[in-house]
Amino acid sequence: MRMKNGKFLFTLKVFIVIGFISSVFFYTEIKLRSVPNNYVFKKRNFEKQLDSIEILFLGSSEPLDDINPGYIDNYGFNLSSIWQSLYYDKELTIRYLDRMPQLKIVFISVSYFSLWTSIDNSIENWRQYFYYHYWNIPLIKPVMFDLKKESYIALYGTDFSQNALRKNFEVTAITDNIMDNGWQKLEQQMDKNKCDSLGKIFVESHEKAMHDDQLKNNVFNMESLLSALIARNIVPVIITTPVYPSYTKYTDKEKLQAMRNVINGLCGKYHCSYFDYLNDMRFSVEFFYDPAHLNEKGAELFSKVINKEIISKMKK
Numbered sequence: 001m002r003m004k005n006g007k008f009l010f011t012l013k014v015f016i017v018i019g020f021i022s023s024v025f026f027y028t029e030i031k032l033r034s035v036p037n038n039y040v041f042k043k044r045n046f047e048k049q050l051d052s053i054e055i056l057f058l059g060s061s062e063p064l065d066d067i068n069p070g071y072i073d074n075y076g077f078n079l080s081s082i083w084q085s086l087y088y089d090k091e092l093t094i095r096y097l098d099r100m101p102q103l104k105i106v107f108i109s110v111s112y113f114s115l116w117t118s119i120d121n122s123i124e125n126w127r128q129y130f131y132y133h134y135w136n137i138p139l140i141k142p143v144m145f146d147l148k149k150e151s152y153i154a155l156y157g158t159d160f161s162q163n164a165l166r167k168n169f170e171v172t173a174i175t176d177n178i179m180d181n182g183w184q185k186l187e188q189q190m191d192k193n194k195c196d197s198l199g200k201i202f203v204e205s206h207e208k209a210m211h212d213d214q215l216k217n218n219v220f221n222m223e224s225l226l227s228a229l230i231a232r233n234i235v236p237v238i239i240t241t242p243v244y245p246s247y248t249k250y251t252d253k254e255k256l257q258a259m260r261n262v263i264n265g266l267c268g269k270y271h272c273s274y275f276d277y278l279n280d281m282r283f284s285v286e287f288f289y290d291p292a293h294l295n296e297k298g299a300e301l302f303s304k305v306i307n308k309e310i311i312s313k314m315k316k
Helices: 002-032 038-048 061-066 086-099 127-134 152-156 158-166 192-208 212-231 253-270 296-314
Strands: 055-058 076-078 105-109 235-240 273-276 288-290
Touching: 002 152, 002 158, 038 127, 055 086, 061 105, 061 296, 086 105, 086 212, 105 212, 105 296, 127 152, 152 158, 212 235, 212 253, 235 253, 235 296, 253 273, 273 296
Parallel strands: 055 076, 055 105, 105 235, 235 273
Antiparallel strands: none
């Protein structure tokens, strides 16, 4: 009898422990859904302004930091994001096009690496799951089972999830200084003594993520986006943002020319304009946060340049 009672108590304790762990797991899963993050913050601000947006800016971290819609005469929003590849530019824009009645111009930013990279093939591939969960955008390459698709604990990681639980989920995952208009504010100026070494590091990092087999997919994404815009009488503009000379110094010049050839070909086919500011000498070291991104001062200058040299002329 004692043995049976012992087994019963042991089994009961096991079930209690399993029940407790399961309860904590599901509680954490549910609460993590309400934790503020960059993607939620941007989506909420974007959707609040859909009725007013006249100019939309797309791209990865370069236009995210370089273009402040506050210096544009028309009502603008910066929908760019860190490592946001052309697939997401297309998906985000097309699904909201019919909800932006005032939209007139869409700027599609193409950086040195854009045509040969995809977020799922980069060290930042974890970001695609935030698009999946918070923007409801399918993964580029669907898989049968993916833990980050099914679990918010897997999405955020165990360290963040445990810390959030300890703090009763009074935490935030907003890590960037993003303004209500979508622009990311960077205040610091690049160290003059590190320009060359930083330029090399940035180019090497970008080229590590560049793969020739991505070109076809990215051209398809751009063509799909261009077609959707033109069908709605929205003007597409392709743009390349400024970089510091220490960046272009280390780029593959054949790859750079190939990028321009592809863009010029698309512009010829879809009758859109391309503005290449990559080597614009108006942007000295004081305007840069690092060799590939402008700081707050640089963003003000570049935004005013875009407003004067592109947008104002299109309104005439």
